[in-house]
Amino acid sequence: MLGKLVKRLFGSANDRYLRTLQPKIDAINSLEPDYEALDDEALKGKSQEFRGRIEQGESLDDLLVEAFAAVREAGKRALGQRHYDVQLIGGITLHEGNIAEMRTGEGKTLVATLAAYLNALSGDGVHVVTVNDYLAKRDAEWMGKVYGQLGLTTGVVTNEITHQERRDAYAADITYGTNNEFGFDYLRDNMASSREEQVQRAFNFSIVDEVDSILVDEARTPLIISGPTEDKTDLYQSVDAIVLKLEEAHYEKDEKSKSISLTEEGTERVEELLRDAGMLQGDNLYDYENTAIVHHVDQALKSRMMFENNVDYIVQNGQVVIIDDHTGRMMPGRRYSGGLHQALEAKEGVEIQPENQTLASITFQNYFRMYPKLSGMTGTAATEAEEFGDIYGLGVIEIPTNLPVKRLDENDEFYRTANEKHNAIINDIIEVQEKGQPILVGTASIEKSEMLSGLLKARKIKHQVLNARYHEQEAYIVAQAGRPGAITIATNMAGRGTDIQLGGNADMEIAERTKDVTDEAKIAKITQEVREEIAANKQKVLDAGGLCIMGTERHESRRIDNQLRGRGGRQGDPGFSKFYLSLEDDLMRIFGPERLDKMLVSLGIEEGEAIRHRWIDKAIENSQQKVEARNYDIRKNIVKYDNVMNDQRKAIYEQRAEIMESEQVSEEVTDMRHEVIEDVVIRHIPPKAYFEQWDIDGLAVDVETKLGLSVPVIDWAREEGADEEVLIERLLEASDIHVAAKKDALGEEMWQNIEKSILLQIVDQEWQEHLLNLDHSRQNVSLRGYAQKDPLNEYKSEAFQLFEGMLNHTRETLTSVLSNIQFEGMPQENMFQPQERETHEIHEEAESLFSGGSDAPEALDSSAFQNVPRNAPCPCGSGEKFKHCHGSIAQTGPVASRSATALDPLDPETWGRVPRNSPCPCGSGKKFKHCHGQVS
Template sequence: VQRELNFAIVDEVDSILIDEARTPLIISGPSEASSDLYYRVNAIIPRLKKGEMIEHRDGKIGQSSREFTGDYTVDEKAKSATLTEEGVSSVEKILGIENLYDPRHIEVLHHVNQALKAHALFKNEVDYVVKEGEVMIVDEFTGRLMPGRRWSDGLHQAVEAKEGVKIESENQTLATITFQNYFRMYDKLSGMTGTADTEAPEFAEIYKLDVVVIPTNRPSQREDQSDVMYKSEQEKFNAVIEDIRHSHAEGQPILVGTISIENSERLAVQLKKAGVPHHVLNAKHHEQEAEIISQAGRSGSVTIATNMAGRGTDIVLGGNAEMLAKAAVNGDVEDERYPALLEEFITECAAEKEKVLAAGGLYILGTERHESRRIDNQLRGRAGRQGDPGASRFYMSLDDDLLRIFGSHRVAFIMEKLKIPENEPIEHGIISRAIENAQKKVEGHNFDIRKHLIEYDDVMNRQREVIYDQRREVLAGKNIRGTYNAIIEEMVEDIVATFCPEKAAPADWNMTSLTADYASQFNFEPNLPDLVAKGDTELLDEQLKKQAFGRLLEKEAEFTPEVLEHLMTVLLLQVIDSQWKDHLLSIDHLKEGIGLRGYAQKNPKEEYKREAYSLFMEMMGRIRQEVLQKLFMIQLVQQDDVEQMEAEQKKRKIITNRSDQADKPVQPVTRDEDKVGRNDACPCGSGKKYKKCCGQ
């Protein structure tokens, strides 16, 4: 049992509570979904044509019409891909079905939507890598691989089908909670990070946490230069290569930041052509991370890294003597050469540090701005540590995702008006402000998504608290008899209220249905003499409860109190877990379609709250019903009965096997070992002939 959630101190708190806020923590179990449909649907998507949305304005404010071309459209801002009417017709034609939106084909529609997402929105070596026949997710914030993590709702299987690797079985959610709500369960919460200031409003609104900025130990000497903007990506990369060559020749160590594995490897190819020695650090080569980072501060070294070098990494100027010495003895610090090598490298690194400081310290060169300013600040923060000198600069182009999706129009307009020629950069405060505004727009967009998520998850959170409190009480063994007594009382009251309403005359009471319902619930028919004639529902209620408790006492005498309490505990846990799992599935289905309520002029959030509450109350009723049915149906089986049942099963199995064998042709008897002749040596090892030994 998990202990009480009293106090948490979260390291890199912005990474956990903001970047990971949308990540649900899921406990899952295997489901019985087939993988064949994923392969079938996957073959369809490449045959569909990508289109776009064209908006027609008729000159009047607020009036416009939309036209969709192709088979599907992609909205990169919302990270969604949608079939057009033409696309739906194409899919129906290929699959040979009449109506894709028919309830019978709901599973096919779901597979098509996920396959479309996998092809249109998820890119190899950007969002994931394929390693040893497995699709591994790449963390968009750190650039690291996340082994063991899988996208939910069949998306991971769709990506596996796209890449032609083995499709792992789909899992069904048994329990789920978001990072946001998990950490809000703690009585006290705190954390530390170097980059929380830009997210102070979100920490205050969602977590009720204040952000306090602690001044640096020594004044920062890092020079953060203005961003440089180019028209095309190729022009930008040419300028980056030239800048790297120049700084490398000066002996300045350079850390080049990229936002994807694809870009890091593209840059590595161009540096190789330019004859610049370098190291690449990304999710594909993460095994050498410690070694590469330890030498990233050496004179003239060039290290290309994805975001994984941005957080919690300390680059020592001049190189890390300890790591160099360890590498020289293959990690064996017990080697007798190690102390002498360590001394030698300490002297060498100290001399090299002076050279690096003279060259201007570590130079951070960003090849693209990230969606979040915090990630850029983390990369910049690798230079100028503990008062050392350093510099940073970001290179950008109009083709970069950030500007292409969230705000290139204004920047492109400026560059057009200024008549900027090819291969000519622009450095201006307007550009930096436009980029910062684009980042703020993305951060605001992502904050709205997280806020929207937590508003919906808060509904589930209240339900989760009720269920988990109930489970915790059961696991702690607190008053299990009291829990069952309350369930029995509630069940009897429900039965009486349903079939014998207070305002109805006794002649209108449905005693036949009451008796049948009571019997199905408690596994015996109640004895109700003269109670209908008296017309007293309270007396009826009391009598039914008394008989149910009487039967429970009989069970206790049959099983002993200790055994019965153990059975009660196991039963209640099993039923709660089973019903909660089904409830989560119902809530997922509710969430998927709730947005459509907006078309009926209803508030989707209020509708979700109302229906989720209704589903929850239904689930609580089913828990009571199932627990009592199972408890009152349990029978004590004697050992003699068990042996008799086993004997009967064995007999039936023999008869079945005989009938199966009857139609088969008789097979000749075969031996696995060689035949032993009568005069051969006996195989038992006695040294005698077989006929005189075991063959007698």
């Protein structure tokens, strides 16, 4: 009650924030005459002036008013468009690291130029992220005129450009591109073997367009770069043929989670079929030996029973192409992982591509959180404000419209069956078209858009269809959807980037009619005719009531419904919207209350009759909230699991960067080799062990195979007074001489290049193997919930152990390769050049990624190891330099501490594994081997 009173008296928090910006808006407006008086060169010179002031210590906030005034003037000169005051508010919101929620048609593309220009003045670059290549290219070319007027450069990153063009695009002041291109470039850069192969600069500031689509909807599926494994075409086809023989009683479907499982009867039937095909080992499907077969059966079941052609994917040019369920667009190049895509290919009878192994991956959450400053804009963000705040630290600011919204939003019409609903939609389309209103009909899938198109064709009603099949004509179809009486059926309107202009789009119509005309006078005449025609058509549409929006069903998210509605009533235009629903809609069928049908019968509705009732509205809202909550849980779960890997990923990527930028890595390589020698000796001759317990023969084998040394280890061990310390010292000396001889034979520079190249290759190989192990671990820990164990905590523990094991194996592998390597007959100029690999960029299916969830604390606290100078003492207290302790890949990396507890100089139990030549952690100043490391 008190909160409502405060809000009534002082306004909402959003209103109060907007009021604080008014003095800045007034200041920008007051500068307009001064900037109008500047000639083009003087206006362009403002950028150099601003950069000079930044170098002298002024902040970007100090320059905001003048910079925004300059951008407004550049917009007028380059585009003939002047930023409205509400657009200036949006620009300030973006600069301050928030999300600007602006209605459709309010000019978000132009708003981005304000914050992009201001933040680009630092010289560190700005990334403007869009949802598809078309918008990236369009916005870069369109808004690039504004930046060019101010002397700044613009780049665009798309899939088809060359490596050098990509580097140049990232070197520009402002770079446009899609979230996928930016993310995949980051992963590829961290697979590069030299700085010249990398394309991106250090991150600075990012503006994300359609931020809810990118940071919420697409965040359920991480980016993955993968490489092909062995071909299993016959296996996929055989398993698919077996699944085809199953009946409904053999499996259970859960449409809410899009999962499927065999019943007991189904398991017996599958075992029988596999046994007949000679594919089952033993009698039980769930024996360990049949783990892979079970996985393939599950994926084949899912592809057959849960994934639909023309809904989840389409078959085009002999390939299975995923359809984005949020935008309705095709996603060529993306593939489901875990064998699901191969199962779909087997189902559709197209060529089966080999399965993929993960080489690098990252979630959008962790990718975008790497930007020191992040902002975004969209028409629909308020419903996800909590998620934006929790995961990205972004506030949502609702920006007022430039003109009042005149669109009329009708209550939903509800029918019992889909047929009744479709008949009502067709009848209303005919009625509205007769008035001259353009109509935009929103559907949820290709299948439903084409079904509705068939109904219109049967009534001989002319219309256009916009879905993944007609992706190439998208801009033209959307641009002309505002003509009088035009009917457009679209699968989804999120991120289309082209406004529906009432009367039609004059520029596109002129371009279409003059594409084959060369005579200037004729072009001018056509241009005049088109503009007059469009103006007359616009007036007809305005008189008829503006654009009519018809939603054929509610989507899973209220945001998508709002995006569809938002296409009408832009910039003060009139408009109308209404949604048509039925009990047979997916949302109501899967998530709606079970008793709703009985409730409708009790209300006494007849066939074909529409109802409106607050109970129905409440049921729909509850269904959407269930889906939104479930999807949020999936995304939170992904972040929790990926956070475990993220520290490890950053550690490896930082190490790779240091290796690439170092002229030589001999010191690090030598430290690794010495650690391996100590580990090898202690493994076979444990401290305080009796001579009879020594494994001298095993030590001799390891010395020969891992160190490449032919030395009398067995004789050394049998000498009087010999112990593990004596053997370590002798082996260190022999190994140093052995490696020095290789260096002398090749020359120091060549040897250093070999060390660096091989170290990079081994780090990459071990990291890829580690990712595969993490994938297996992630799948396995989900089952431990049945044993009352938290899967997330189990995964954290295993991931840490796997990471330590990976680093130990990296040291051993590197030492073995360099100690045993031979160079006779090798062409030295091409020695150890990295080989090109075939890779794929994919989105992994979210539900198969992670199971379970937990809010348990992180297994390890890595904050103490962040941003530590490499030559500074390690924060763990070991007495070593950071680069030789937790900062070295030879040890455990920044995130892997020697003990899960703090190091106590008085408690040796907390010291973990201490190198024998390092200072003793007790603080005595002696080497560990001469202090607490002595063998008593």
